Amino acid sequence: MNIISCQNVSKSYGSKQALNQVSFDIVPGQAVALVGPNGAGKTTLFSLLCGYIAPTEGEITILGHRPGSTPLLGKVSALPQDARLDPNLTVQAQLILFAQLQGFDTQGAKAECQRVLDLVGLSETANQKPLSLSHGMSKRISIAQALIGSPQLVLLDEPTAGLDPANAKAIRELVRSHSNETTFVISSHNLDELEKLCDKVLYLDKGMLNQSVSIQDNQADDYLTLVMQQCDSAHLMETLSQWPQVKNVKAAQYNEFVVHYNLAKSFEFEMALLELFSVQGWTYRTIQRGRTLEEKLFSK
Template sequence: MNLLRCHGLSKRYGNKLALDNVDLTLETGSPIALVGPNGAGKTTLLSLMLGFIKPSDGDIKVLGKQPGSAALLGKVAALPQDAALDPDFSLLTQLALYARLHGFNGKAAENEALRVLALVGLVDAARSLPKALSHGMGKRAAIAQALIGAPKLVLLDEPTAGLDPVNARNIRDLVSNLAADITFLISSHNLEELEKLCGKVLYLDHGKLSQAVDLTTQDSQTYLTLQMQPCDMVALQTQLQGLPGIEAIQPSGKHTLILKYQPAFSEQLDIQLLQLLHQQQLQYRMLIKGRTLEDQLFS
């Protein structure tokens, strides 16, 4: 099913062109990342998808419908970065209220509130006040609100911002577990988090769709990313170039190398590389198949 279809989509604010002739088609499925520098047009695109604003030129369809139309009520939800529940009313009270706004009545509204709390692992905190929750639990409670009514599309803005690694992992696991039934579009500056979670990445810059990277078909068969402990990187690069199958080596940052190799040497290259590092008594921090998202977008 078409999640999003844009054709010649542009948005102007006075003389400023915030979104510039974007053509894009996305299908429902695995989480999708939306990245780009501040002012790139990400918020404008999300606002157009939600029907908060109208395009200046072109057209946009969400789940085959006009954004903001009655046909999308309950099917599209959004969670802004700093969204928070009222600190003085329990989670159950507030979520049941939002469920009633979605058309649930009486006991059904409370059951829906408990259902979404179960999805985010907060049933035991149902009668707690938001101000009594940890930051990570507060994020999950806010996501629960966005899940009321079983939407087909959920827009998340910086869902792991300010979280420690454990709580960030909890949010990633939550999104992954729900992705079979809900398509998530996630706007974030945290490329490392997005790489672990998303199947596709859209890169906006100066209002234009600069790149669309499909992480499910990325170049893991022809690249290795090697991150080292501090060492003589120039000497190491020279030694690595002697390994069979190596076509090119590109530095990426102070202690990282991107190795491009011939696919036929894939199975033996890992072993030979590790043997070389052992012989030279060199320690590495990370060795992964493919390139990092940062390298794919900016190299």
């Protein structure tokens, strides 16, 4: 069973159409990215998945049920980007309260509070109030709240926005470590981060599903992405374009090149590249099989 099925969903606010005939399916255990420009309909789609609003047209089911319905209680959670903790209650008191609202008894709620604090590595903050925590720690506590009850689906809106590198890394590792048993749908503008975390990308633009891209298919992708540290760009492109196994080479951005070539099981092509770099005295940063997420989404 698909964990999410969205079929021909549209949503209008008066004369403004926020979503237009959006259809996709998500299977359990995937980490899925939701991306698009501001105003593309991402927040509307999240609100529909949470059951806060209903579609104007079409149908959404989560685990076979309508979003927001009783059978989904405890199975779906969401963390809005602007979620805030109550400044007057300790971290422990808030998490226990939310656990009790999900049906845990007093002892069970205390144990669940400890479990989710351990998950985010912040058990020592249990007796502190939110105003004494850093922004990154508060965000991790909010994610702990979203994981109460081990939901099957977790919706995260910009979970690492504004965080320092250490806290952002901690959240990425938390999502990655739970992706086998929990399906995450993550809205973010950070494509590099999503490329590390997700299996699939849904790209919304002007309320329509513009693309649905698989990220983890690079092993079968007949492209290489070269990021050079130092080279003669024109000479590199001219040389590669003359190789018989190269179909096309283009400059994606400064010192980054995308090579479309005849994929082979051996690494002869990669070895030839390294030999070329050695002869020319060029240095490279990365040689990546496949294309970057940015290139997949926005290449013409």
